Amino acid sequence: MTELPPEIVARLTRTARLLEPMAQLWEETTLLTDRQREAVDELTRRLADNYPYGDVRYIGQILKPPHPVAWISYAAASLINPNNHALDAGPATSAMEKEVVGDIAEMFGMPQHLGHLTSSGTIANLEALYVARELAPDTVVVSSQAAHYTHGRMSQLLGVTHETIPQDRLGKMDLDALEARLEGGGVGTIVATLGTTSLGALDPVDEIVTLARRYEARVHVDAAYGGFHTLLATTDPCVDPRPFHALPHVDSIVVDPHKHGLQPYGCGSILFSDPTVGRFFAHDSPYTYFTSSELHLGEISIECSRAGAAAAALWATLRALGLDRDGLGEVLSKGRQAAVMIADSVRGSETARLVAEPELDIVCTYAASGSTSEVSRRSESAFKRLQSLGWHVAKLQVNSEWLATADEALIVDSDQTTVLRCCVMKPEHLVVAEEFASTLVDALAPSGSCI
The missing domain is CATH 3.40.640.10 (Type I PLP-dependent aspartate aminotransferase-like (Major domain))
Known part of the structure; x- marks a missing residue:
């Protein structure tokens, strides 16, 4: 089971405790009872059972932490807890x-x-x-x-x-x-x-x-x-x-x-x-x-x-x-650039193939192999290898006949094929794109040379 790193859990615990005196608006400070404080501490321990969505090496599902401005603003407004159903409520x-x-x-x-x-x-x-x-x-x-x-x-x-x-x-x-x-x-x-x-x-x-x-x-x-x-x-x-x-x-x-x-x-x-x-x-x-x-x-x-x-x-x-090209658009453009870089590396390799050219910031790839069942086996193996190195990707099931329409060398011997799916949606992914692409291609190689 993948868990958050201990230092992140410790930071989360400290953050929760720092929030205690700010947890209500109508009194100057909040004083929790020992039982209430223990419940919050237990919560942070339980939250360790999560993948590290904020880590730059997490390139799996469509998940990442909110922007700090969003989190602060949500927390501040939630102290009032308005309801946008009716104007008198919000x-x-x-x-x-x-x-x-x-x-x-x-x-x-x-x-x-x-x-x-x-x-x-x-x-x-x-x-x-x-x-x-x-x-x-x-x-x-x-x-x-x-x-x-x-x-x-x-x-x-x-x-x-x-x-x-x-x-x-x-x-x-x-x-x-x-x-x-x-x-x-x-x-x-x-x-x-x-x-x-x-x-x-x-x-x-x-x-x-x-x-x-x-x-x-x-x-x-x-x-x-x-x-x-x-x-x-x-x-x-x-x-x-x-x-x-x-x-x-x-x-x-x-x-x-x-x-x-x-x-x-x-x-x-x-x-x-x-x-x-x-x-x-x-x-x-x-x-x-x-x-x-x-x-x-x-x-x-x-x-x-x-x-x-x-x-x-x-x-x-x-x-x-800013909701414009230089504001939020610049954040999104880095993920798009990273996806293009990863796709270029896959396309230039002998061990990996692109499922399709990425149009946004999702890159799906699979091992160059003889059959769809072998592709699935290599995808499962690569998934584990990447995880052992701290990289988190996702798996995707695709129709085997559909996949083979663009890969004439692929022998269809299964209804579905497992491929790897990478959501390159953090701007920080641009910094590690080349490193990740190299590791990804190696992980899909028959010998698993990334180990």
Whole structure:
């Protein structure tokens, strides 16, 4: 079992104790009883059972600590504990939420919008599909084979028929398959993904919008992972700008600030291009919405209670860094550069192969081998070798036939193949990219020469 290093656990314990006198706002200091203090100490010991998400050698899942400004701001606001459901429960943080949602809409180039923060990308996508159902009842929602599983689950929850469109060799939605399904009729909403959580692939939103308009379907973009990379698609783009430039023409967008927005979990967001869809959320309450004639965020959302601290943290972070190419964009660009460097090393090696060219900051690779079962075995071995050296990556299951379409030498002898997945999402990864790439390539070699 991987645990946090002892020095990090000790630092966490000291931090928790330092927070004690600051843990409430209405008294000058906080005095815990011995039992309460022991509970906090036990908590920090239990938290040792975590992977070192903040370590630069952690390149596994979509996890990293929040920005210090976000953490401080969340902690400060949580001492008041506002609720952004109604203005009397969170007037200051509700205003901040409206401001940051407006900033995000401007980043996407939406000429008008209605939106708010959510507790997760799942809830944000649920709201998008709920509106899709209300606008186009008894129609089908389609998403790519590589799209997040939440769309199928949320469609089932809403009683909506969901269908899957095959992915192409790059992990994007297959446009020919999409058009064939649209020709069959009955599709009300197309879910396009900007940044699949497996490969970081970008569905061709620009071409999807063109098809959707031809067949009178709506377009919802799940940009939970890749949405903030819009900042890298403008001046001197280091990502494909075409799908991002189409965002002003879609019907709804989801983006998760708790991924590349440097926020604590959970903080998602949903934006609609048509403000009138707020009518689908309208409801009465016997004890809220009376303190102001202004819009209460609870009147345009499915969720009721939501942490105002999440809005405060995002608002302060974007004010501190700037929601532009030189601010948050510069943070994201370093991860993108690191991913390109790692991909270049893999591409130039004789022992490793790329699953697909990385479009954002996720790099997936596998061992050059004779068969898919051997690839899986070598991936498992490399995963352990890397972990023994302090590097933490993730594993990904892919369809073997799909993988072999770009590797003619690969013999398919299994349904699924295990490959290695690396989320290069910390700016510090740029510093260690060459070292990691070399270690990764060696770990995938037959002899395991990295040991």
